[in-house]
Amino acid sequence: MAQSLEQQALLKRARAGDKAAFERLIAPGLNRFFGLAYQMMGNSEDAADVMQDAMIKAYRSIGSFRQEADFNTWLGRIVRNTALDELKRAVRKHEEATEILPEIVGPGLEGKAEQAELQQIMGAAISTLSDKLRDPLIMYDIEGYSYDEIADLLEINLGTVKSRLNRARETLRAQLKTQLSKLSGYLPDGFKAK
Amino acid sequence: MTCSRYSEQLSDYFAGNLAEPARSEIAAHLTGCADCTAQLREIETILALLQTRKAPAAPADLAARLHVRLADEPMPAKPSVALAWRSMLTGAVAASLIMFGTWAFLRTQAPLPTIQTAAVTVATPVAVNIGFDVREDVENVTYTIDLPHGLQFVDADNQPLEAQSITWQGSLKRGKTVVPITVRGIQPGRYEILATVRKNQFAQTTKIVLPVHGKQGVRPGGSAANG
Numbered sequence: 001m002a003q004s005l006e007q008q009a010l011l012k013r014a015r016a017g018d019k020a021a022f023e024r025l026i027a028p029g030l031n032r033f034f035g036l037a038y039q040m041m042g043n044s045e046d047a048a049d050v051m052q053d054a055m056i057k058a059y060r061s062i063g064s065f066r067q068e069a070d071f072n073t074w075l076g077r078i079v080r081n082t083a084l085d086e087l088k089r090a091v092r093k094h095e096e097a098t099e100i101l102p103e104i105v106g107p108g109l110e111g112k113a114e115q116a117e118l119q120q121i122m123g124a125a126i127s128t129l130s131d132k133l134r135d136p137l138i139m140y141d142i143e144g145y146s147y148d149e150i151a152d153l154l155e156i157n158l159g160t161v162k163s164r165l166n167r168a169r170e171t172l173r174a175q176l177k178t179q180l181s182k183l184s185g186y187l188p189d190g191f192k193a194k
Numbered sequence: 195m196t197c198s199r200y201s202e203q204l205s206d207y208f209a210g211n212l213a214e215p216a217r218s219e220i221a222a223h224l225t226g227c228a229d230c231t232a233q234l235r236e237i238e239t240i241l242a243l244l245q246t247r248k249a250p251a252a253p254a255d256l257a258a259r260l261h262v263r264l265a266d267e268p269m270p271a272k273p274s275v276a277l278a279w280r281s282m283l284t285g286a287v288a289a290s291l292i293m294f295g296t297w298a299f300l301r302t303q304a305p306l307p308t309i310q311t312a313a314v315t316v317a318t319p320v321a322v323n324i325g326f327d328v329r330e331d332v333e334n335v336t337y338t339i340d341l342p343h344g345l346q347f348v349d350a351d352n353q354p355l356e357a358q359s360i361t362w363q364g365s366l367k368r369g370k371t372v373v374p375i376t377v378r379g380i381q382p383g384r385y386e387i388l389a390t391v392r393k394n395q396f397a398q399t400t401k402i403v404l405p406v407h408g409k410q411g412v413r414p415g416g417s418a419a420n421g
Contacts, residue, residue, distance in 0.1 A: 014270075015270060019267070023264065030252055034251075034252035035248070048253050055260050056260075056264070056267065057312075059267055060270055118243070122243055122247060142244050173237060
């Protein structure tokens with residue numbers, strides 16, 4: 001996908017070392033890809049570190065970005081690869097007691113204890129998915145990426161995106177089957193999936 | 195269509211992604227199938243629960259923190275530089291760098307930038323191709339590559355060489371002359387390789403900054419280490 005005229009102009013300036021141009025170029029993607037980094041790293045601080053590292057990598061290698069590619073897709077891949085590298089590098093404890101629970105953003109959820117239990121159950125279930133099933137799930141069902149964006153970022157075709165999404169959801173459904181009625185009780189009335 | 199075939203499409207049906215006639219077929223099936231209806235409700239719950247896990251907004255100071263880090267970055271490598279992040283050679287990461295000489299009697303350009311390479315892992319050989327771009331042939335030049343302590347030259351068999359500096363006579367051809375060297379980091383750090391070309395009283399030195407990560411992910415320190 002070709003860049004817009006404004007992006008092309010910013011790209012040219014960024015390649016020449018104009019850092020302000022580079023910052024403008026990446027600005028639209030910062031919040032969006034922060035979400036992806038957050039889902040992969042599990043907390044805001046690590047996600048922020050990944051984002052900074054990824055943007056620095058992008059700046060250093062901007063000379064190798066091919067104009068015919070989509071800049072945001074390229075950036076997203078760098079964020080994802082940086083997060084994957086960080087996950088491989090760090091020593092992770094798998095005990096549930098050490099997991100940092102994500103902040104709850106669902107509307108109207110009541111009761112801290114129920115919220116904590118909800119997120120722990122969901123987090124545990126999601127963490128059992130393989131990378132290839134988990135990534136499309138967190139990107140589509142949690143962070144709201146489109147099928148096309150996921151296909152481009154993960155370099156898979158649309159059919160594969162959909163099939164992995166379905167498999168991920170089915171895996172979660174099977175894992176959570178006995179708890180779904182209880183979990184749905186944590187949702188306020190009228191709270192519906194998109 | 196059997197229930198198992200419908201169940202594969204329930205997610206897409208719920209999300210409104212199915213075209214006709216598939217959508218109507220499933221809707222009709224659901225009116226008479228308690229199992230598929232129950233499965234659809236479960237999918238609905240799963241998707242609703244997933245939405246409660248949406249990431250918060252990025253920290254308000256993320257852009258500012260990035261701005262501070264960018265301030266320390268040298269200019270990015272020019273478009274003719276190819277920097278491979280993933281190893282394409284057995285046991286090595288290839289890094290190609292082109293540098294431009296600034297001798298008064300040859301091509302005149304802006305002062306040389308310090309060239310920053312991608313980080314490599316300790317003990318992993320990295321091929322660094324140092325390029326010189328000149329306007330005309332130059333005979334009898336002296337090349338010198340100086341490595342700081344913490345880096346070492348390796349030969350074709352990946353065996354380390356004792357010398358920290360190598361010098362040889364050669365020539366520069368009009369256009370690009372590429373000089374390949376292979377080095378590896380023996381401990382994590384941020385190293386400056388100095389590449390010098392001399393002709394009589396003229397000399398030009400360029401720095402190539404090579405960050406080396408430890409195998410456990412120890413990041414290099416902020417200051418350059420030079421031997």
